[in-house]
Every structure is written in C-alpha cells, then in structure tokens.
Amino acid sequence: QLGQPMLGLPLEKVHQNLMQIGWVEAAIVERLMPSTVRITIKERVPIALLQTSNGHELIDDSGTIIEGADPTQFSHLTVVAGKGAATNASAILDILRTEPELFVEVWAITLQSERRWDVHLRNGIDIRLPETDPRTAWSRLAVVDHSKNIIGRDLAVIDLRVPEQLIVEPNIPVRGKGRNT
Numbered sequence: 001q002l003g004q005p006m007l008g009l010p011l012e013k014v015h016q017n018l019m020q021i022g023w024v025e026a027a028i029v030e031r032l033m034p035s036t037v038r039i040t041i042k043e044r045v046p047i048a049l050l051q052t053s054n055g056h057e058l059i060d061d062s063g064t065i066i067e068g069a070d071p072t073q074f075s076h077l078t079v080v081a082g083k084g085a086a087t088n089a090s091a092i093l094d095i096l097r098t099e100p101e102l103f104v105e106v107w108a109i110t111l112q113s114e115r116r117w118d119v120h121l122r123n124g125i126d127i128r129l130p131e132t133d134p135r136t137a138w139s140r141l142a143v144v145d146h147s148k149n150i151i152g153r154d155l156a157v158i159d160l161r162v163p164e165q166l167i168v169e170p171n172i173p174v175r176g177k178g179r180n181t
Helices: 011-019 085-096 134-148
Strands: 024-032 036-043 046-052 055-060 078-081 106-112 116-121 126-128 155-159 167-170
Touching (some): 011 024, 011 036, 085 106
Parallel strands (some): 046 078, 078 106, 126 155
Antiparallel strands (some): 024 036, 046 055, 116 126
C-alpha cells in the first residue's frame, strides 16, 4: 500500500500469492531501494486442450493444467487425450507442426498405451504413427499427400506404423445385418 515501509513488505508472501495464480509459471519479487518493488512474471503459454473426465482443461508445454483458464476460449487448440498425454503433448505437437499443410487438418491426438500417437484429422481420418521415429513417418505422409492428396480421399485409417509402408483402410459403411455384415 502507498506509504507502507519498504522493509515491511513481505516479499515471500507476495511471491506465494503470485504463484497461486494459474497463469503464472514463475515469479521473481525484488526490493529495489529506496522505493521500488519489481515483479517479474513468466506466464504459462497454452499449447493444447487436455481431455479429462471433467471435460477439457488447458495445458502448457510441460503438461501442467492452467488453473482458472476458460477452455472454451481456446477451442482452436488441438485436443490431447490418453494416459500420460499431457506431459508428452509438447513433443508430438512440435513434430506435427513441421508439416503445416497437414497440421491445419489436425483436431485431436491420442496417446495409445503410453507409447505411440494416433492423429485425428478434421475429415474423420485417423493416422496411426509409429512408436519409434514418428517425425519421419509424418514427413513421409506429407510427401505422399502432396503428390497423391491422400488425406482428401474417403479413408478411415492411414497406418504408418510399419516402416517404409503406408497402409490405408477405406471408409466403407457397414452393409447388411447380423451374419451378412
């Protein structure tokens, strides 16, 4: 407060109060004599929406949930799901962003068995990335898509888990009933 003695200001309490704010990742509170208190704040940067049992939560690049953030204001971000997905989301999103023409079609990603990712496109195609070297597989898909427009086709799945192969599953509606399906 105005007129409060500088030495009477509890810097640790001010720091603790700042760290209670969900958007604050780090804070430094300094006393600069004779009459200045400098506060430096590092803000959390949202990278994705984490799908939880309570709905979507906003997460930063370390996978920390940003408390107090309204997820509806960030519906443009990629949805991330799966056990352990929050802490691993930053790395896979960095890989997916290396191919911007494909990344604009991504709406969600799911960590499967805590080891590999499935990428869900806006047009309904699921892309299964391999556990090892997903970057090369994603780049290979971009090359194929550039020449063959594969993600524009009526497909259900593009499986990239087998090295040097691209396996597609057509989007065939189920016909018939019972044993005739």
